[in-house]
Amino acid sequence: MFTGNGKGKTSAALGGVVRALGHGLRVHIVYFMKGEYPYGEQPVLEKLENVSFERFGFTDFCDPDNVTEEEKEQAHRALSAARQAMSSGKYDLVVLDEVNVASSWQLIDVQDVVGMIKDKPDRVELILTGRGADPRVIELADLVTEMRKLKHPYDRGILSRKGFDF
Amino acid sequence: MFTGNGKGKTSAALGGVVRALGHGLRVHIVYFMKGEYPYGEQPVLEKLENVSFERFGFTDFCDPDNVTEEEKEQAHRALSAARQAMSSGKYDLVVLDEVNVASSWQLIDVQDVVGMIKDKPDRVELILTGRGADPRVIELADLVTEMRKLKHPYDRGILSRKGFDF
Numbered sequence: 001m002f003t004g005n006g007k008g009k010t011s012a013a014l015g016g017v018v019r020a021l022g023h024g025l026r027v028h029i030v031y032f033m034k035g036e037y038p039y040g041e042q043p044v045l046e047k048l049e050n051v052s053f054e055r056f057g058f059t060d061f062c063d064p065d066n067v068t069e070e071e072k073e074q075a076h077r078a079l080s081a082a083r084q085a086m087s088s089g090k091y092d093l094v095v096l097d098e099v100n101v102a103s104s105w106q107l108i109d110v111q112d113v114v115g116m117i118k119d120k121p122d123r124v125e126l127i128l129t130g131r132g133a134d135p136r137v138i139e140l141a142d143l144v145t146e147m148r149k150l151k152h153p154y155d156r157g158i159l160s161r162k163g164f165d166f
Numbered sequence: 167m168f169t170g171n172g173k174g175k176t177s178a179a180l181g182g183v184v185r186a187l188g189h190g191l192r193v194h195i196v197y198f199m200k201g202e203y204p205y206g207e208q209p210v211l212e213k214l215e216n217v218s219f220e221r222f223g224f225t226d227f228c229d230p231d232n233v234t235e236e237e238k239e240q241a242h243r244a245l246s247a248a249r250q251a252m253s254s255g256k257y258d259l260v261v262l263d264e265v266n267v268a269s270s271w272q273l274i275d276v277q278d279v280v281g282m283i284k285d286k287p288d289r290v291e292l293i294l295t296g297r298g299a300d301p302r303v304i305e306l307a308d309l310v311t312e313m314r315k316l317k318h319p320y321d322r323g324i325l326s327r328k329g330f331d332f
Contacts, residue, residue, distance in 0.1 A: 008311045013177075014181030019180070
């Protein structure tokens with residue numbers, strides 16, 4: 001699991017996907033909060049074999065203090081899709097991108113994430129990303145890296161750059 | 167730059183590479199300390215366009231207290247290759263994988279890394295990885311994420327798993 005406030009969580013998951021593919025494993029990625037945002041990896045993933053993905057959520061970032069029913073519905077659909085992929089026997093690795101944010105903002109119940117991890121078949125690996133990982137989820141994870149921001153160009157007023165930040 | 171003792175530094179760089187490729191950028195990766203180790207990403211990178219890589223260093227991990235002349239020579243060659251890629255005009259992004267380890271173990275002089283970053287053309291991005299980043303390199307970087315290990319399966323005696331850890 002990759003959590004924390006620093007950059008590199010989704011990137012690290014994506015790097016893990018590339019390695020898994022290199023070893024012939026089959027991968028499914030569920031984006032919880034990306035909507036139609038043009039993440040740079042998608043055209044590359046589309047060219048590769050043995051990897052598929054589904055996107056849920058919205059283009060505009062949620063306001064955690066004002067989540068809508070539609071946002072909750074999207075997050076629930078994402079979690080169902082991830083659970084289905086995990087149980088399907090079709091994948092060796094399932095990525096739940098930004099699931100931690102979805103649960104910390106209470107779009108989904110963290111207990112449903114915990115339940116999913118507990119039901120994980122032994123031969124399937126999960127990678128969860130997103131800041132604000134719940135201690136109950138950390139408890140169940142084998143590997144947890146916290147990405148800590150030491151420096152970020154936004155701090156100096158630099159906006160995000162296509163190809164490097166998304 | 168991705169540094170720290172947690173897992174995900176090379177993976178995050180690799181995820182950054184995939185995103186850059188998705189935006190049509192041209193990428194070169196220099197592995198400083200990987201030797202012939204069968205990193206999972208390489209067959210996938212070989213299938214993709216606009217990305218190339220070079221590997222230096224050895225299969226067996228160095229002993230930082232007993233570095234050999236040959237190890238130093240390999241690290242110097244890696245740094246030259248990275249500098250050449252950076253200055254060639256052929257790449258938009260150059261990754262220096264494990265360069266921080268090479269400089270903290272004094273296989274190369276950190277001043278040569280600093281000099282390279284100062285000579286970087288504006289239109290080229292660099293991603294540096296490896297634990298033990300020198301403060302002089304951190305000072306020059308726009309973005310620095312420290313990967314902190316919160317939990318690692320090795321702590322429980324689980325060995326590395328093909329497709330997930332390498």
